[in-house]
Amino acid sequence: KQEVTQIPAALSVPEGENLVLNCSFTDSAIYNLQWFRQDPGKGLTSLLLIQSSQREQTSGRLNASLDKSSGRSTLYIAASQPGDSATYLCARSRNTGKLIFGQGTTLQVKP
Amino acid sequence: DGGITQSPKYLFRKEGQNVTLSCEQNLNHDAMYWYRQDPGQGLRLIYYSQIVNDFQKGDIAEGYSVSREKKESFPLTVTSAQKNPTAFYLCASGSGPYNSPLHFGNGTRLTVT
Numbered sequence: 486k487q488e489v490t491q492i493p494a495a496l497s498v499p500e501g502e503n504l505v506l507n508c509s510f511t512d513s514a515i516y517n518l519q520w521f522r523q524d525p526g527k528g529l530t531s532l533l534l535i536q537s538s539q540r541e542q543t544s545g546r547l548n549a550s551l552d553k554s555s556g557r558s559t560l561y562i563a564a565s566q567p568g569d570s571a572t573y574l575c576a577r578s579r580n581t582g583k584l585i586f587g588q589g590t591t592l593q594v595k596p
Numbered sequence: 597d598g599g600i601t602q603s604p605k606y607l608f609r610k611e612g613q614n615v616t617l618s619c620e621q622n623l624n625h626d627a628m629y630w631y632r633q634d635p636g637q638g639l640r641l642i643y644y645s646q647i648v649n650d651f652q653k654g655d656i657a658e659g660y661s662v663s664r665e666k667k668e669s670f671p672l673t674v675t676s677a678q679k680n681p682t683a684f685y686l687c688a689s690g691s692g693p694y695n696s697p698l699h700f701g702n703g704t705r706l707t708v709t
Contacts, residue, residue, distance in 0.1 A: 489638075519697060528600075528686055528700035529639075574638065583654065584629075584698065588638040 488512065489577055491587035498565055499595050506560040506590045508575035513553045515577045519584065520549050520560050523572045532573075533560070565594045598623045602687050602701035609681075609708050617672045617704045619687035626691065628670035629698070632656060633684040642685075645670055674706065681708045 489510045498504050508518070517536045521529040533542045533549040535558070541550040546563040558575055572591045576584040600621045609615045621628065627646050631639040641654030645664040659678025664670055670689075674681045684705050688698040 521698075521700075526703070526705075528602075528702045529688075529698070531697035531699065534697045576639075583641055583644065584639075586631075586639040588636065 488585045489575060489587035491573075491575060491590050493590060494588065495591045495593075497593040497595065500565060500567060502565050502594075503561070503563050504565055504592070506562070506573050506575075506592070508558040508560070508587055510556050510558075510577045510585075512577075512579070513556055515553065515579065517578050518549075518551050518558045519576045519578070520547075520558075521574045521576065523574060523589070525572075529574065562592075565592075567594050567596045570594050600687055600689055600699055600701035602685075602704050604704060605702065607704055607706045609706070611708055612676045613708075614673055614675050615681075615706065615708075617674070617685055617687075617706070619670045619672065619701060620668055621670075621687075621689045621699075621701075622668060623689055623691070623699060624667070625689035625699070626667070627689060628664065629688040629690075630654075630660075630662065630670070630672045631686045631688065633686060633703075639686065642672065674708075681706060 519534045520532045523529045535542050535551040548561040551558045570593050572589040574589040576586040603618045629644040630642040633639050640656050643662040645651035661673045686703045687701045690696045690698045
């Protein structure tokens with residue numbers, strides 16, 4: 486059973502496009518939802534954390550939203566750049582503090 | 597600079613040997629975690645520790661062992677009992693169990709032949 490699902494698995498867009506990455510989860514009893522970025526062969530970098538009482542968080546060109554009732558989160562990237570090319574992972578946490586990760590969306594932004 | 601250091605970056609071992617992966621953090625975080633990443637499978641939790649001298653099994657703990665004798669250190673031993681140990685191993689830490697972002701190291705890629 487896949488508790489956290491990310492669609493699509495891969496995405497290729499031209500530079501400058503606005504884009505949305507999707508994350509869905511099966512259990513609405515979450516404590517928070519986190520978005521991470523992973524470059525090839527590297528660890529994960531935390532981008533945004535949305536607590537269960539919040540609906541969205543923004544950082545620069547990134548905006549993440551959370552809809553617990555529908556079990557969905559989206560990561561919006563404005564004016565994409567080639568440097569945004571990476572794998573983006575979402576993860577939800579339960580009250581145990583453990584994170585459950587999705588399989589990620591690999592983004593390629595073409596110059 | 598505060599952060600998490602994993603060493604070595606690449607590790608090669610023969611089947612049947614135990615191997616220990618190092619993870620050190622200077623962020624003063626209480627919680628530390630070990631994840632395994634396989635292609636197409638995302639990250640899976642091996643072990644985690646919320647406080648010194650205490651740790652709990654994650655979802656795939658079989659064939660692994662950990663210790664947490666110091667706040668800064670959370671080494672992971674991959675034993676010969678782990679049936680498919682070749683993977684990318686990631687260590688993470690956090691300042692609290694629920695609502696703090698996790699900080700990750702750069703990973704250790706273990707290859708067992």
